[in-house]
Amino acid sequence: MSENVYIIGAGIHPFGRTDSRSGREQGVYAVREALQDAGLEWPDIECAYGGSAAAGSADIMVNELGLTSLPFTNVANGCATGGSALAASQQAIASGMYDLALAVGFDKHPRGAFNAKPADYGLPDWYGQTGMMLTTQFFALKIQRYMQLHGISRITLGRVAEKAFRNGAITPHAWRRSPVDLETIMNAPMINDPLTKYMFCSPAEGAVALILASEKKMRELGADGVKIRAVAVKTRPPNSFEVFQPGISIAEGGKPTVLASKAAFEKAGVGPEDISVAQLQDTESGAEIMHMAENGFCKDGEQEEWLANGWTEINGGKLPVNTDGGCLACGEPIGASGLRQVYENVQQLRQRGGARQVPGKPRLAYSHVYGAPGLSAVAILERE
């Protein structure tokens, strides 16, 4: 029988660009915020998991935080770094071995689209040389086909971005803090058809730290905890269509997001209709649309109606999606991005969302991260 696990502290370093701090320094900042939130001191933390994709190892943070001799495991899991750190710290407590654990993710990327080396992904050099190994192309190719098959219009892509910037404008930790109107989004330079400049998130900087506790410890501390109902991390199944694939199987395969979503719902014993707020991977506008269906919140094609009716707005009535502006408004520091979603859900469940607070005391919150080379992490949190 595994122990119940709670998030009792959540800290964030604002996303965007912070020239004065390294990625790791932003991580230390987020850890201190989380400790303060939980009413704890660094020596109280019994174990830690964390990492970044491009800003160095997390365990070096002990230099700044204190040499308490705790086991500190570096996590290097690409876009799922945050999700994997959360899963590892959750397991550390659920197993009964520890009562207090830290999950931390941070990053700092250069400007412009990510560039990947073919050899790092087991791919031939020509794939990169000829300009086909770009993450932005994958997302455009995936949504282009999806739009044709399921009747999603270009304006729906624009509406997702418009919502993201509107939510970002009222979110203190967001990078993009100004609304952008639909016309500007639609008429912006085309990056990869059908996606314009405003429909893509940008690599950025930021950090998030979460402190996890056993139920016993939470009660002992009298802490304000949010229960982790489920965490699921899944890599791709056979014949799936993922980023960086020179060839795809003609057999229709599964999707890592669908697998992670189903596993998380099953573990939590709840369904999509029970969720009050969701943070879904929105690397670009189309990803949010496709992930609404892949996570089971609507059927393929229904997003057209959802977006036209504003059902994913904070006060939209159905399911608020990406209440802090998501990756589109916050940018994507890879190591921190998945934990930002969880941070946002913790804030929403604790009724600390301020201007972006979802109405009606949300009880169950859902977060979903997706990334290269085809993996997905889902977390379901509950306010008891």
Add this chain to the structure above:
Amino acid sequence: MGADIMGEKIDPNLWSDDPEPHLIGGRLPSGEIVFPMPVGDAAKGVEPYKLARRGKLWSWTSQGFLPKEPYEGPGSGPGEGPSDFQPFLLGYVELPGEVIVESRIVDARLEDLHLGMDLEFCIVPFNARYDTFAFRPVAQTESKAA
């Protein structure tokens, strides 16, 4: 075709040297066709397989900005920049019964592309040194030949 091709192949094993070249994929022991042909230990038991020259458009997009390295096309050279970049089209082409391959799309305009469009394999110049592969609309090829 093939006679007017002057450049080196961007990868010597990427397509065949036939007068009408084929992309080289691999046939797994299970019979499944994959692209590209695996290399190293992953190639064990995999037979090189000449892929079909005709297929149907599965999805597409445009590349509107200069990719970072390792891109080696126009705009990437010494002293070159974004103004030297030539935007291009790319997509996935379904080779019926075989595999869906990612490829440049040439001799077409973005607005002409549609799901299921008939496309044909071809070799195109890539940069000062290399040729690469692409697919182009079949109808246009045939009307040119006529």
